Amino acid sequence: GQQLNQSPQSMFIQEGEDVSMNCTSSSIFNTWLWYKQDPGEGPVLLIALYKAGELTSNGRLTAQFGITRKDSFLNISASIPSDVGIYFCAGPLGAGGTSYGKLTFGQGTILTVHP
Amino acid sequence: DAMVIQNPRYQVTQFGKPVTLSCSQTLNHNVMYWYQQKSSQAPKLLFHYYDKDFNNEADTPDNFQSRRPNTSFCFLDIRSPGLGDAAMYLCATSRVGGKTREAYEQYFGPGTRLTVT
Numbered sequence: 001g002q003q004l005n006q007s008p009q010s011m012f013i014q015e016g017e018d019v020s021m022n023c024t025s026s027s028i029f030n031t032w033l034w035y036k037q038d039p040g041e042g043p044v045l046l047i048a049l050y051k052a053g054e055l056t057s058n059g060r061l062t063a064q065f066g067i068t069r070k071d072s073f074l075n076i077s078a079s080i081p082s083d084v085g086i087y088f089c090a091g092p093l094g095a096g097g098t099s100y101g102k103l104t105f106g107q108g109t110i111l112t113v114h115p
Numbered sequence: 116d117a118m119v120i121q122n123p124r125y126q127v128t129q130f131g132k133p134v135t136l137s138c139s140q141t142l143n144h145n146v147m148y149w150y151q152q153k154s155s156q157a158p159k160l161l162f163h164y165y166d167k168d169f170n171n172e173a174d175t176p177d178n179f180q181s182r183r184p185n186t187s188f189c190f191l192d193i194r195s196p197g198l199g200d201a202a203m204y205l206c207a208t209s210r211v212g213g214k215t216r217e218a219y220e221q222y223f224g225p226g227t228r229l230t231v232t
Contacts, residue, residue: 031219042119042205042223043158050216088157092219101146101165101211101218105157 006089006106014114019076021109023089032072033090033103034063043088047074079113086110118142119224121206127230128196136191136227138206145212147189148221149181150205158205164189165211193229201231 006023013019023032031050035043047058049065049072056063064073076083086108093104119140128134138147145166150158162171164183178200180192193200207221 031216033219033221035223040226040228042121042207042226045220045222048216048220090219093160101209101221102148102160102163103219103221104160107157108155110155 004089004091004104004106006109008109009107010110010112012112012114013079015079015081017079019079019083019111020073021087022071022073023106024071025091026070028069029072029091030069031092032063032065034061034072034074035088035090035105037086037088037108039085046087076111079111081113081115084111084113119206119208119222121204121224121227123227124225125228125230127232128193129232130198131195134193134196134229136193136204136206136229138189138191138224139187140206140208140222140224141187142208142210142222143186144208144210144222145186146209146218147183148207148209149179149189149191150207151200152203152205152226154202161191196229196231198231201229203228 003026033048034046036046037043047056047063052069053067054065060077062075088108089106090103093102122137148163149161152158161175178194183189203226205226206224209221211218
């Protein structure tokens, strides 16, 4: 089945720094999503990507759908303390039918921001 | 605001004592998902309902069951909780059958943290 490898596993940065993380898949995806999870809460959808090469921003966050369709990238500019959390990439699980809508998740990137 | 609600947020149960977690949604989405998330791990899909159709993941233990009495509500039943079932349980929803891109945009509830003593 599909496997997503997300890196880095964790990041410790200073407030104001930019952050980059990425996700690679063992198979081609037609959709990439990025979620953020705060401690003790459910994941929140940040950005969804649907086309190879697509670059989409949400405030200080920018995500890209890789040209090979096997990777995606998330950048956070000018980090602030509330950016702390776990960032997950996700892509379709399965090949349609009753699998339509199902997601598989990367292992997550734990982000710590020092004031 | 439209949302996914999970109750309770924290649940403590005894080893072997049945427990039910609930999820409701005001998004009017036709698909509801249940995930198990253990500490520092990715959410793992247990099963989902596509309208009234139940779809179980191959590796979901028989100890886990689900009910969806109507569009808005979905329940997760753990028949005989073991210590290994302690985790965060997440409910999510999406709309499948409309715009293609909406199908994978899952919206999560805040989760229920289950402790087994």
